[in-house]
Amino acid sequence: MTNTSPSLEIQLVMLDDQLPPPSYAHPGDAGADLRTRIDVHLAPGERALVPTGVAIALPDGFVALVHPRSGLATKHGLTVVNAPGTVDAGYRGEISVTLLNTDKHHSISLSRGDRIAQLVIQRVERAAFVTVAELPDSVRGTGGFGSTGGN
Secondary structure: OOOOOOOOOOEEEEOOOOOOOOEOOOOOOOOEEEEOOOOEEEOOOOEEEEEOOEEEEOOOOEEEEEEEOHHHHHHHOEEEOOOOEEEOOOOOOOOEEEEEEOOOOOOEEEOOOOEEEEEEEEEOOOOOOOOOOOOOOOOOOOOOOOOOOOO
16 A cells, blocks of 8 residues: 655745645645646747745755646646746745746636646755866766767
């Protein structure tokens, strides 16, 4: 049997008490739905910073990542411009989402309370960057984007 109960408490302030807090649609979901606090209309190619009415306090060592919703992306071409957006542990302001309508022909209208993105909470590691004279060899070496071939 899979345990689907929350394992991490995140302090949350709802800046708009008429909206539901972030929630998981199904047991086992990685992303909790975020909703728009305002009505939004995006023409083809247009983007907008959309407030969610949510502020959180993450514990040190965690990050919240804002991902697009796959249904909105597939059906309407709506995406998050800087996906995933990063909410650092020290940030206490309202979470806003930069949405982009990638559809070349159709506008999209979102109503207050519509689900617009997903919030994924993850543990993060802090790196100690160490300057060295050269890096150790690897199988890939210095091959960059597209270096493994294919179309």
